[in-house]
Structures are given as structure tokens and as C-alpha cells.
Amino acid sequence: MEVDAGREESEGRSVQLSDEDKGKFLLQYVLSRRGVCSERALAKALKALECDGEQLEDGEAEAQVVEMVGRLNVRLSALDYKLVRQRDQLGAWTYAYVDVLPSEDTKLATPLTIEELKYVQWCVREIVEAGQEVVEAQGTKSVVERSVDEALAQSRSGQDGLNAEYDSKSLRFRVSYTAGARQLFQSDALGPLETERLLTRLCQLRWLYRTSEGQFGLATRALAELQEYLRTQYTVPICTVCDEVALRGVKCQCSEGAWHAPCFQHYVAHVSTACASCERPVLEAIYMA
Ligand SMILES: [Zn+2]
Ligand SMILES: [Zn+2]
Incomplete structure (x- = not known):
């Protein structure tokens, strides 16, 4: 016993x-x-x-x-390392282990050769610039777009309902901060084989994500390591709710208002159904697919 x-x-x-x-x-x-x-x-x-x-x-x-x-x-x-807490590309809180030592150009914890680094910078530009092109939101919706629709549907049933003149529960236009494989193989910095290998590696490291249609976008690690680079080198959407770079979710036509999908859900349910900057109704906003 x-x-x-x-x-x-x-x-x-x-x-x-x-x-x-x-x-x-x-x-x-x-x-x-x-x-x-x-x-x-x-x-x-x-x-x-x-x-x-x-x-x-x-x-x-x-x-x-x-x-x-x-x-x-x-x-x-x-x-000189840090676990950075930030929204991943879908807007969920995520931690990324990054190097915090400042280096002159792109600050990356991911070890890359000079050529690879050049290529990555070029990729980032292609991806960010692709996000400028606004198209009609036709065809299959992405996960993000569906959760935006859900937020819109929920908000109209609440007290802070959306303007009744809008019948549709979805947005009319979309942008996509992604670049296709064909596009990403057109760099001078790397040959096709090296490009293929690097893209695969960057996806494994969750630096890039790849959609089922073969489009590449910036994933968690890129957002963690490049947060400052993106803000200083480019005009990228910054989330109204959490103040981080948002490349997927919703953005207002004025480009000042932007939201990650979960942040958008919070915003339309508890804050407003109009953009805080220009007061346009959120139903006139644009998906960031
Ligand atoms: Zn946010
Ligand atoms: Zn606006």
C-alpha cells in the first residue's frame, strides 16, 4: 500500500x-x-x-x-531572436521565429544566397503589384472571401444592420496579392531549375503559400520577416483593427480601410458597417482573395 x-x-x-x-x-x-x-x-x-x-x-x-x-x-x-506574434495570411494569430538583427536591405532569418535574395525581392514586388489589379469577383470564392461573406451576413442580422438597399451579401470586386507560377519563372536572377527549387523551399518554410490554382502569395513567415520592408518599400493595406499588414481579407476602395477576415468580422459586428476613413459602406469594399 x-x-x-x-x-x-x-x-x-x-x-x-x-x-x-x-x-x-x-x-x-x-x-x-x-x-x-x-x-x-x-x-x-x-x-x-x-x-x-x-x-x-x-x-x-x-x-x-x-x-x-x-x-x-x-x-x-x-x-537576437524573437517569436513574433502576428496575423497569418488568413488572419489567425500565429508565431514566427525570426532573427531580429537589422541588416541593410531585406531583413530575413531565412538563409538565402545573394541571387536567391534578389529573386525573393523581385517575387515580393510581383506579388504586391499584382494586388493593384481590381477585377470582377466571379467564379469560385476563396476561403477568405467566404468568411468575409459570412461576416456580412451576420452583421445584417444584428442590430447594426447593413443598409437595406444592398441585397447582395457579397462584394462585387476582388484583388489578389498573388502571382502565378508562369510569372514567377520569368526572373533573370535564377534559372528555371533553381527557381523551381527555391519556390518549393519557400513554400515549405511557409514563406509563400500556393493556392490550388497554382498562385503564390506571401505567407506567415514572409509577413513576419518582411513587415517593416513591406511598409516602407510599398503602399500595402494596413488592417484597421490590428494595425498589421493585410494582404488577404477586405479593403475599402479608398485603400485606407483594410481588414483581415477575422478583424473584418469583429469590425462589422461591433464597430461599424462603413469605412472609418471615407465612410463608404463596407458592401462597396473589395475582397483581397
Ligand atoms: Zn487585422
Ligand atoms: Zn474607405
Whole structure:
């Protein structure tokens, strides 16, 4: 009897991790996912580490992740690394492990040769410039567009309903911050084989994402590593709600108002159904597919 009780106690102790250990596990978890991990996945991992994790609410677990990452960053700063919390291309909170040492041009933690770096800068320009072209929103809708429609539909049923003169629950125009494979193979910086290899690598690193139609856009890691570069080199949409670069979601025709899809959901439900800058109704806004 006594032996059993003793063993139980020591087993109980062995799964009791200190906050520091949990922090280390979280960092390892992010690194094992090529340095990019959603907050939701981290919260789930944290719950798995807690012996009473099942009792932890999702919101609480996410708040704990934010707190732990804050403490981790104090230690990582000595090594010039940081876990950056930001919206991923779909608007979900995500962490990316990045190098914070400033370098003269593009600040990248991803190791690239000079030619590759030139190519990446060229890609970024192609992708950002592609986003200037406004077209009719026809055909299949992207995940982002569907969640924008959902937000619009929900907001009109609420008290802060949309103007009744708009019957349609969807937007008329779209832009897309993506470039096609054919386009991205036209660089002088790299040959076709190197281009192919680099594009594959950049997708694996979650630097680029590739749609089912074969279009490439900037993914979480690019948004984390290039946030300042994008803001200073280009005029890119900045989210009205969270103040981060938004290349997918919705933007107003005035280009001042822009939203990630989850931020848009919040905005039309709780803030307004008109652009804060120009007061155009959000139903006249443009999808960023
Ligand atoms: Zn946002
Ligand atoms: Zn506007």
C-alpha cells in the first residue's frame, strides 16, 4: 500500500513542469514546425503539458501562451531572436521565429544566397503589384472571401444592420496579392531549375503559400520577416483593427480601410458597417482573395 502511494506521488511530480520547462517545450514545438506555428496549436500543446490541462479553457490557454512567449522573448533577445506574434495570411494569430538583427536591405532569418535574395525581392514586388489589379469577383470564392461573406451576413442580422438597399451579401470586386507560377519563372536572377527549387523551399518554410490554382502569395513567415520592408518599400493595406499588414481579407476602395477576415468580422459586428476613413459602406469594399 505504502509503495503504491509513493509511486503515485512521484508520477504526479514527474509530469509537473515548471513554467520555464513549458516555455522550452513551446519553443521546441514552434521550431519543429519550421519556425511557424498558430496560437491555437500552441495553446493545444500547452494544454497537453498541463496535468489538469483539460480544465483549461481555450481562451485561458491562449492567454498563457501569450504570457509565456513574452517571457521566452526576454531570453531569446540575448540571442537576437524573437517569436513574433502576428496575423497569418488568413488572419489567425500565429508565431514566427525570426532573427531580429537589422541588416541593410531585406531583413530575413531565412538563409538565402545573394541571387536567391534578389529573386525573393523581385517575387515580393510581383506579388504586391499584382494586388493593384481590381477585377470582377466571379467564379469560385476563396476561403477568405467566404468568411468575409459570412461576416456580412451576420452583421445584417444584428442590430447594426447593413443598409437595406444592398441585397447582395457579397462584394462585387476582388484583388489578389498573388502571382502565378508562369510569372514567377520569368526572373533573370535564377534559372528555371533553381527557381523551381527555391519556390518549393519557400513554400515549405511557409514563406509563400500556393493556392490550388497554382498562385503564390506571401505567407506567415514572409509577413513576419518582411513587415517593416513591406511598409516602407510599398503602399500595402494596413488592417484597421490590428494595425498589421493585410494582404488577404477586405479593403475599402479608398485603400485606407483594410481588414483581415477575422478583424473584418469583429469590425462589422461591433464597430461599424462603413469605412472609418471615407465612410463608404463596407458592401462597396473589395475582397483581397
Ligand atoms: Zn487585422
Ligand atoms: Zn474607405
